[in-house]
Amino acid sequence: MTELATTGTDLSRLRELNSLSIVRALRQHPPSTVTELSQRTGLSRPAVDVIAQGLVTDGWASVLEPGASSAVGRPARRYQFRADAGHVLGVDVGAHKILALLADLDGDIVHTVRHSVSPDAGPEERLAELDSVIDACVSEAGKSFGDIWAVTVAVTGAVDAAGQTSFFTPLPGWQQVNLASHLGARFTCPILVENDCKLAALAERWKGAARDADDIVYLLGGMRNGAGLIIDGVLRRGFGGAAGEIGALKQVRWLDAPAHLQNCAGVPSTVSPDDAAAWVFNAARDGNRAARAAVNRYVKDLAVGAAALVLTLDPQVVVFGGGFSRSADLVLDPLRKELERLCIRMPEVRASTLGADSVALGALKLSLNEVDDRLFSAGLSAPVAPRRQ
Amino acid sequence: MTELATTGTDLSRLRELNSLSIVRALRQHPPSTVTELSQRTGLSRPAVDVIAQGLVTDGWASVLEPGASSAVGRPARRYQFRADAGHVLGVDVGAHKILALLADLDGDIVHTVRHSVSPDAGPEERLAELDSVIDACVSEAGKSFGDIWAVTVAVTGAVDAAGQTSFFTPLPGWQQVNLASHLGARFTCPILVENDCKLAALAERWKGAARDADDIVYLLGGMRNGAGLIIDGVLRRGFGGAAGEIGALKQVRWLDAPAHLQNCAGVPSTVSPDDAAAWVFNAARDGNRAARAAVNRYVKDLAVGAAALVLTLDPQVVVFGGGFSRSADLVLDPLRKELERLCIRMPEVRASTLGADSVALGALKLSLNEVDDRLFSAGLSAPVAPRRQ
Structure with a gap:
């Protein structure tokens, strides 16, 4: 059965899979020691040690050195997922308001901007307000557009395959609006458009009543x-x-x-x-x-x-x-x-x-899902905003 | 990075996964040579050779030796999935008829038995007719109950978690019938009960209009x-x-x-x-x-x-x-x-x-799905009818 030995390509893929499993094990937990990560992933302690140091170099993890005061015996260093390695946006474009939430990769909201808009506003006026809400949300948080890894915009009306509300929307003149192309002029990351009710459902399962x-x-x-x-x-x-x-x-x-x-x-x-x-x-x-x-x-x-x-x-x-x-x-x-x-x-x-914020929260969650899908399917390189394909 | 070397357990699991991928590669294709299986699975030719011989020993595959007459150069032996390693039943218990289909693991139907039944028949009469249809279908095909790997029975009415039509069914007195326990007295394999419309949908996707x-x-x-x-x-x-x-x-x-x-x-x-x-x-x-x-x-x-x-x-x-x-x-x-x-x-x-047979065909498909779920999740041993847990 010697023919079953893994090839060089297999080993490199195995190493990447092991890195991914450490990132996952870090992401869902508080700061963790090598021993804890080893137990959680089934990888050996020395292997975890090597991989974790690589993740720190790449920017996926940070090191918490044990404080001298807390030292009992010889405390171990702990590794922490760097939730601020990237950020995502969730935006609700409603009839009466535009609400943008900026969050880190843990989904913790770091900034919120909400503007009123007239239900009668035409598409140009509403798009200009959307741009201004997004500008404010990103810049007031001290970020630039390049720091954003995914943007999801919630709209009223069923969203077709092209990301447009071509079936119907109560927003005046909005059926022809191509949000992905409008925002694509400013962001290089993936831009998603989704129906408000669908996103509210997602939010209620994520952080709400379900x-x-x-x-x-x-x-x-x-x-x-x-x-x-x-x-x-x-x-x-x-x-x-x-x-x-x-x-x-x-x-x-x-x-x-x-x-x-x-x-x-x-x-x-x-x-x-x-x-x-x-x-x-x-x-x-x-x-x-x-x-x-x-x-x-x-x-x-x-x-x-x-x-x-x-x-x-x-x-x-x-x-x-x-x-x-x-x-x-x-x-x-x-x-x-x-x-x-x-x-x-x-x-x-x-x-x-969750009340009225459920739609924007759901948009945030869809952005996080998009980041995860890329992160855990495409393989792991150093953290950087993904580019649209 | 030496610590990433795979352990003995990993290798044994890898061997099992490779066996499964060969079974899958055989199952969905006509008889195949080692070279074809190697191309299909990405495993090396010598590895495929070893695994395929093991599958023949276990009873999952059979060997087709090249016929002398068809020999051009030096023809290779081919391996074939043994679809007759096991059989499954799909049964439609309707208001007017009971229809049983017996198929091999490829889903090819090897025997069919259909009896009329009165729409007014009570549960005892309908169950007796069901038993007689199943007896006939299994024995006329030259099989015994131990050769059956899964049984699915289609009934009219929503089927609850216990496999009963407790919400509603138009079959007289049928709400209290526990088919899994009734058939469990005769079969040792898994017994599934499902709603007729759901199974017809499954059949149309499998072999029908969708x-x-x-x-x-x-x-x-x-x-x-x-x-x-x-x-x-x-x-x-x-x-x-x-x-x-x-x-x-x-x-x-x-x-x-x-x-x-x-x-x-x-x-x-x-x-x-x-x-x-x-x-x-x-x-x-x-x-x-x-x-x-x-x-x-x-x-x-x-x-x-x-x-x-x-x-x-x-x-x-x-x-x-x-x-x-x-x-x-x-x-x-x-x-x-x-x-x-x-x-x-x-x-x-x-x-x-598919017309009127769609329900029984869908039952057959659910039985095959059940076999696949066990086959491709629980790991691979020699082919034998699974026992209920």
């Missing part, structure tokens, strides 16, 4: 309803990027649902249409009968579309997010009752814990 | 409608086994759809309710106006539930199968028109190419 679940239906409840789907732990886009668009089917009543709140009797004329729903939820909480009836009608319609998703996918968890999730206390119980009535297996129904 | 697709919505069209979902190439069961049950939502009208055919004016009183739909499809094909209108109403209702699935999942392909797919010539075009109207991205719509 961290323990692999099968998740995320409902975005607001003046527009939307959905994001995670199946077997993976965000699903569909074949053409249009998964989760059940709201377009009038029979499932999502188009009617918010109108019950906007058209509720008793909303003062001084309350703007945008604020009417909030007024109704508050009035319902105070016992106003018309408002309670409006909320019930809203939930009944919301539940039909939700039931279509639940019956199709049979998820473990339904997360109720979006603007209306601030009133989850009024929505969750009647929503559960309706789903019990309509579905054959009842999922858990939970409120979003 | 061999080229990874994102598939399978519609079972008949006196009951159902759906099976394949997403990113994997059959999806949902968290509790109840994925695809959109038909339970009355707003998407699948409960109403078949009634348009059954209640069509002009169906002769001599035609039984079970045969009414076939009569209507035939009459529509002959130009009967009432029948054409009934088919149109059927398709309009079918399309609402289909649109709910398409809008939720955004599949590449919708396959129309089930009993009514014999009349796909009347259904597909109007179904496409309705979906164009209701959906935001249009999938391809195709007719099933």
Whole structure:
């Protein structure tokens, strides 16, 4: 069986795989000694020692020398993943606001910039505002564009294979906007564009209400309803990027649902249409009968579309997010009752814990996933922002 | 870097992985020479030679010696995967029939047995018929129960984690039936139970209308409608086994759809309710106006539930199968028109190419998948029927 001996190429690949497993073992843990890394990876202590020193040289890891004061016996040096070796951006381009989050490779947010924008703003105005938010976020954090390893932009509307909202978007004039090419003029790193509901779903699984679940239906409840789907732990886009668009089917009543709140009797004329729903939820909480009836009608319609998703996918968890999730206390119980009535297996129904920032957080997470995919598939060189192919 | 040298355990594992890659390289191809296997796997010719001889000894492969007549120069011996090293069963327990298929490890069917059963048959009668179909299928093929490596039984209704149709099934008294325990008294190999629509979807991707697709919505069209979902190439069961049950939502009208055919004016009183739909499809094909209108109403209702699935999942392909797919010539075009109207991205719509046998074929495929999962995860020993854990 001598013919099974590994070749030189095999050994070089083995060395790279071992480096990757040390990076992984560092990344998910607090600073670690060579002994700890050896236990975690199954590699010998001397091998870990050599590899870890190489990772420090390359810039993937830093060394924590044992402090003299903490010395008991002979304390070992510890290695730490350098989360600041690179940074990623997550940006939410909404109807009313643009929000950018800058994070290190651990996903810890180091800077946030939020600008208001008019829902009527045309594409040039919204793109200019996007540029200004990104400029502010990167420069105020003391970074340059070359320090950014991935950018994900969240938009409203299904995102097609070209990264455009060619099917439909409520943002005026936005269907023709090519964000990847617009931002590509400034960034050399990969630029992703994704639907807001899908990214909110990703965020709720990452840091929100569904961290323990692999099968998740995320409902975005607001003046527009939307959905994001995670199946077997993976965000699903569909074949053409249009998964989760059940709201377009009038029979499932999502188009009617918010109108019950906007058209509720008793909303003062001084309350703007945008604020009417909030007024109704508050009035319902105070016992106003018309408002309670409006909320019930809203939930009944919301539940039909939700039931279509639940019956199709049979998820473990339904997360109720979006603007209306601030009133989850009024929505969750009647929503559960309706789903019990309509579905054959009842999922858990939970409120979003991330609120309005979930979309930008999900964008950040998609950027981190992109970095990981490259990091752990393409092999390991010194840390540097990846270039688009 | 000497510390990176592989240990004895590593080498033994490497040898096993190399054996597995040779088995895989044999399994998906016609009889192959050592040179071909070497090219296919990247292993050296002498290594392949040693491993292939071991696989012959173990019973995984057979040798084809070059025939003297075909000798040009010095022809090489070829190795062949022994597809008859084991067999699997796929069984469809339907309302009207029980169908069993026996296949070798290549999925080639070696025997088929089909018995009629009354839709009113109680669980004891149906189980007795199932036993008799399985007995006949195994013994007529000259096999014994110990030769069977996996059994999958298809049933109507969502299958829960325990392998039972506890949510709902139209088979009388069947909700309490525990097929795994019933068949477990006779077989020692793994026994799987799965929903008929899900298995039909699997079959259409394996050998039917959607061999080229990874994102598939399978519609079972008949006196009951159902759906099976394949997403990113994997059959999806949902968290509790109840994925695809959109038909339970009355707003998407699948409960109403078949009634348009059954209640069509002009169906002769001599035609039984079970045969009414076939009569209507035939009459529509002959130009009967009432029948054409009934088919149109059927398709309009079918399309609402289909649109709910398409809008939720955004599949590449919708396959129309089930009993009514014999009349796909009347259904597909109007179904496409309705979906164009209701959906935001249009999938391809195709007719099933497997017809009524798709469910049993899908059961066979699930049995083969089960064998593969064990074969290629647990490591390779001599071929023997696996035992349930």
